[in-house]
Amino acid sequence: MPKLKVAFYWAASCGGCEIAQLQIGDKLLKLAEAADIVFWPVAIDVKYKDVEAMPDKSIDACLFNGAIRNSEQEHMAKMLREKSKVLIAYGSCAYEGCIPGLGNLFNRQMIFDRVYIETESTDNKGKIYPQTSCQVPEGELTLPEFYDTVKTLRQTVDVDYVIPGCPPEEKTTWLALEALIEDKLPPKGTVITHNSKAVCDDCPHQRDVKKIKQIYRNYEIIPEPGICLLEQGLLCAGPATRGGCGAPCPQANMPCTGCYGPVEGVVDQGAKFLSAVASVIDTDDPQEIQRIINDIVDPVGTFYRYSLPDSILRRARIK
DSSP states (O other): OOOEEEEEEEOBSOSHHHHHHHTTTTHHHHHHHHEEEEEOTTTSOOOHHHHHTSOTTOEEEEEEESBEEEHHHHHHHHHHHHHEEEEEEESHHHHHOTGGGGGGGSOHHHHHHIIIIISTTOOOTTOOOOOSEEEETTEEEEOOOEEEEEEOSTTTSOOOEEEOSSSOOHHHHHHHHHHHHTTOOOSTTOBOOSOOSBGGGTOOSBOOOOOBSOOBOGGGOOOOTTBOSGGGTBOOOGGGBBOOSOOHHHHTTOOOOOTTOBOTTOSOHHHHHHHHHHTTBOOOOHHHHHHHHTTOSOHHHHHSTTTGGGSSSOSOOOO
């Protein structure tokens, strides 16, 4: 039986997903027995032209991590879609946009102004910005076009499966790879995890439907063990977040931040999280409600940390 051909690619992301792919440990040997890695820019010397030369659908599966921030990443997403039988959005950036997606609060010019002009350590009196093309004595140098809006992989090309997480847990990665190796992949469109219910389903903390009169940042209190963190005033996204990770953050008394994406059937994870917070606020007085929610220092970064590009909002409207 011929070995599978597998590819990995890294677009707009931090690189944590590349490490996560290695965290399957000795299962890498099982993967190596069943598959050849034909494209993995971070680890092997394969050029884009080598991928371009591959026949369409010659790659059995591509794990694509990272959001689409520029024209090069969009080009690679479309090319790897053509070359791959199965395209998997690997990790939260490819799935929902994740931290790079918070760039959608701004546009390209605002980002360039901040990075290349306004930062305290920048010395750029000529106000020189990156250009997509520049002539030098040796010829033309080019850079990818930086887009105004960060897109998810699914907003760019057709995606077969999702492996969620920031980064995915080792057991989630292997769940998908094992299904691929054994030719037992679930129906197209599946978000592959060990649990499609909420993180709360895996969390050992007890919910007593307690109400809160104050919201705390993580460093401001030491939570009582065994009691729901949201009901102690900590912004825990567990009720709005798909399980399968095993709830490692709440088990360490740290609130879930939402990296496994929305619970099955939820369209907008941030809105679901907001609803969960609203359900534990102990007042009907508008002024008191305003006082409580004023404790949320970064609302968009809290409720849409991982999902802004994939949300109903998608991006800020900038005049």
